[in-house]
Amino acid sequence: MNAMRNFDEGKSPRVPAIVLGRGYTGLGTLRSLAMAGIPAYVACPPGDLVTRSRWYRPLPGNVSWDGEVRADIDDVLHALPFPRAVMIAARDDLALWLADLARGPHSQRFRVSSSSREALEILQDKARFGEFLAWTDIPHPRTFTVQSRADIDDIPFQDLDRVFIKPADSHNFRRELGVKGIWAETRAEFEEIWARLDAQGYKVLAQEYVPGKSSDHYFIDGFRDRDGNLKAMFARRRRRIYPPDFGNSSYCESIPLAETGAAVGHLTRLLQSLEYRGIFSAEFKRDARDGEFRILEVNTRAWWYVEFAARCGMNVCRMAYEDAQEAPVAAAPGHYPVGAGCVNFYRDLKSVLAERRRGAVTVTLGQALGNWANAHHHVFRWDDPRPALSIVWERMGRAGAADGVMRAPGKSGERL
DSSP states (O other): OHHHHHHHHTOOOSOOEEEEOOHHHHHHHHHHHHHTTOOEEEEOOTTOGGGGSTTOOBOOTTOOOOSOOOTTHHHHHHHSOOSSEEEEESSHHHHHHHHHHTTSTTTTTEEOOOOOHHHHHHHHSHHHHHHHHTTSSOOOOOEEEESSHHHHHTSOGGGSSOEEEEESSHHHHHHHHSOSOEEEOSHHHHHHHHHHHHHTTOOEEEEEOOOSOGGGEEEEEEEEOTTSOEEEEEEEEEEEEESTTTSEEEEEEEEOGGGGTTHHHHHHHHHHHTTOOEEEEEEEEEOTTTOOEEEEEEEOSOOTTHHHHHHTTOOHHHHHHHHHTTOOOOOOOSOOOSSOEEEOHHHHHHHHHHHHHHTOOSSOHHHHHHHHHHSEESSOOTTSOHHHHHHHHHHHHHHHHHHTEEOOTTSSOEEO
């Protein structure tokens, strides 16, 4: 708490950090830096969730930058009144941009802990990732790149459990369409969906669905420094998800690394083969057919639950800050609390209620209440309540707006 107080008062002489991100991930990144007493500014849109935090500070001077990489980005960087700063990405596309920045003319002034662009593109582009994994012994779901209608003929639908359409660029796909993936029950349905997406310019692939429950998803989060040393590895298990199938964890729990089986070794070799540097968060799913941990994806930047990791002693944002300046990176403690939970309350409530409606209850309401009472909350903090309160206020506003719509005969609806 003293570190946060010093941060609040602006007493720290340390080089500032600039968070490039918004929403939950941007907020978690900012709070993680505040926990380490690192002064930080945020480049995000006006009115974003991050701006509600007590630790939020907009970029100083006459600079107006929402964090997007635009045509006049060089002018923006020149106008920033910092002799030196560390930049930390909370989005895939910004992580790629920072990889270029780290090797460009601004590299001495704006420091970054980043892998090469090539390594990031392999991990971010799901088609390239699938092709890369095919040359390794790392268990993964069968993946098929689809560049033309002819490629669909080569997908062995009859041999696969279930198939879904997955974007090569998940960030833009989800931002524009609002989903992470789309089920395709038959080859004909796949062709129809692919034709629509292809006409809109989306690059997609077919991936075998790894059977199992939401609680069969495991995550290994951490940090690998410039010398290839793993300074943090933190394992957690998803307990519930919302929306079902292609949503995000609504409740997760820290677990011992040993519970992830061979996944730790597979991930370590993957990062080593790519000479990876920086923050990572890898997702695995335990296959219900054979118990194998199959890797699904690797995030190459801060992620939704990055603050939860920091609360458990695994502050990867602090590590990225140190590594960017080529300073010694203090390793995380050898042990972290096991059984600690983190809940996104609004989504988890919807998850529990949705399970009840489907008749597929995995947790009673009483058990969920026990989880919520003892868990870290994804957004709410007693010492920084405004972000959570702003979400509650927004939800109430939406509910009020819905109540203000009345249906009239022959009309789609009028607001009264």
